[in-house]
Amino acid sequence: MSGSLNAAGWIALHGKMPRLYVPAELSAGATLTLPEGPAKHVTRVLRMGEGAPLILFDGAGQEAGVQLAEVGRKHTTVTVEAVWSGSGESPLVVHLGQAISKGDRMDYAIQKAVELGVAAITPLYTERGDVRLKGDREEKKLAHWQAVAASACEQSGRAVVPPVHPPQALGEWLAERQEPLRLMLHLATGNGFAQPERPASAALLIGPEGGLSDTDIQAAIASHFTPLTLGPRVLRTETAPVVALTLLQHHFGDL
Template identity: 85%
Template sequence: MSETLHAADWFALHGKMPRLYVPAEFSVGAILTLPEGPARHVTRVLRMGVGAPLVLFDGHGQEAGVCLAEVGRKHTTVAIEAIWQGSGESPLAVHLGQAISKGDRMDYAIQKAVELGVAAITPLYTERGDVRLKGDREEKKLAHWQAVAASACEQSGRAVVPPVYPPKTLDNWLAERHEPLRLMLHLATGNAFDRQDNPASVALLIGPEGGLSDVDINAAVAGGFTPLTLGPRVLRTETAPVVALTLLQHHFGDV
């Protein structure tokens, strides 16, 4: 095998197989020791043996076709046989500012946003948001959310894991926005998709369960954000990004 082998060639040889996120450097011919999580999944969940094919991706766009070389209690290794560039990324870079919600609602929003090609996610503290994370709790949540994003990439075929940035206040996030198209979900009028140009990047703001406050809305408008309505029905905070991202990808991306 060689590093010029394409994904289609690899899958033609081996058929459909599991994809795993392994943040490592890939080199054809190298033997790579799998991290504990992927190793456990391969050996204990999938019960794969020596010689079984897998696809790994490094989170930065590169994929590798590998075969299990050694399966042991202490470590599991793979032999890298081919490397190629992933092809699952959208031409539209959407930075999602998502108000933090309770329970698994935030997990759902992140998971589906990644499946729909989002480029980056920032959890937000808004005026009506009722979740406030501090210290170790915030660090643990951030690591969990990043793992949710990586898992969504495994499922959806993406080779780039979008970053989930540390939570910040809405004002701080707004101050950093320079995307040519900036939208916030709000019950308003107008059609943000009626444009002559196709923006290369978009900032999308989704509020909490109680919606964005007047203070939040005014700050977003002052920051160049346009209100976007998704119809007469009020969507949940975890449903709104799914619908909005689908529309954005349809009009300006690759859906």
Template identity: 80%
Template sequence: MSEVLLAADWYARHGKMPRLYVPVVVTPGSELTLPDGPARHVTRVLRMGEGAPLVVFDGSGQEAGVRLTEVSRKQATVTVEAVWPGSGESPLAVHLGQAISKGDRMDYAIQKAVELGVAAITPLYTERGDVRLKGDREDKKLAHWQAVAASACEQSGRAVVPPVNPPMTLTSWLGERHEALRLMLHLATDHPFDSKQRPETAALLIGPEGGLGDADVDAALAAEFTPLTLGPRVLRTETAPLVALTLLQHHFGDL
């Protein structure tokens, strides 16, 4: 049986079930002790018992159908019944450069970007951005954002967890860009979304509340980014990537 048919057969026999991110390599027939986070979710939140089926994915593209074989207050053990390559990845690899925003706005932008198939996310320090993270605070935020991305993969059916890179300045990020299509959302333009090329890679720049500053715009233009408007209404910084990514996936991806 092919790997695709194996996955379809396993899902058909067990129906809809929870998906958990477990970043370890699994092989058919092996036993796996779930990490503390997934174990707590299975036993205390979902209240699943021995014999219950679920799906785990390793974050790099592999999925596995497993069954709970031991459940206790301290740990949960599963047996791997089937392994197959995951699906749900877009043919368009988009690298999102997102200006860091306050509170839950950044979480929302990351969550929705992952649901829409983004390949990588880099939080950016921009001219008008008023968030500056240092030391332990930056490390904690980065770990939190990566957890948001993993959770979005669990929900959306993706088996690859896109990296949330350490925050960097916009200038540094622009210097690393080599994508075939490079777009920045910018209010002071009337350039609509009408690209005729069909790229395999794209970079998308989203500014902070209030938009990109003049110096940021000039730097992006020098890096061959095309200014883009999404229409006459001003979108919030966490809404803009959702709309732009939807358009990109519709035109060049799999929506």
């Protein structure tokens, strides 16, 4: 099999198949040992045997068509038959600042943001936010959120896994922003989509369940964030990024 075979050729040859995130160097002709998680998924959940085709992606933009070479109790290997560049990234680079919410709400926000092409996510501590993470708990949550992002890439066809940065205080995140378009969800009247030029990147700020406080809003305005309203209805903190990112991708991205 030629290593120059592209994604369309590989899929046409093998049909629809699972995509797995494996952060390893992908090169045609190489043999890779799958990490424990993907190996268990392939052998125990999907019950795939030797010779079965898969698509792997490295999280940095490369994809590979592989076949299972050896399925064993101790390790599972694949042979890389073709490598190509992924094509699922948006031309609009969006950094989402999402106030941390409880339970599955944060997972949902991250999952859908990744499906909608977000380039980076930073969980935020805001004045009205009631979630505070420290030490091991923060590390575990961060690892979990990064796994949610990787899983969303597997499902959505992206080959680049957006980083989920360590949680920050809102003020720290605002101070780092350099994007030419900066929007914050706020019920006040505002239309951030009326831009004279198509921006290459954007920052999007989503507040907590209780909304951004007056202090948070003034800090964001001082950092050149434009208030953006999504209509008269109040959206949940996990729904707001879905709607806002959809509109951003429609106006400036690839939707």
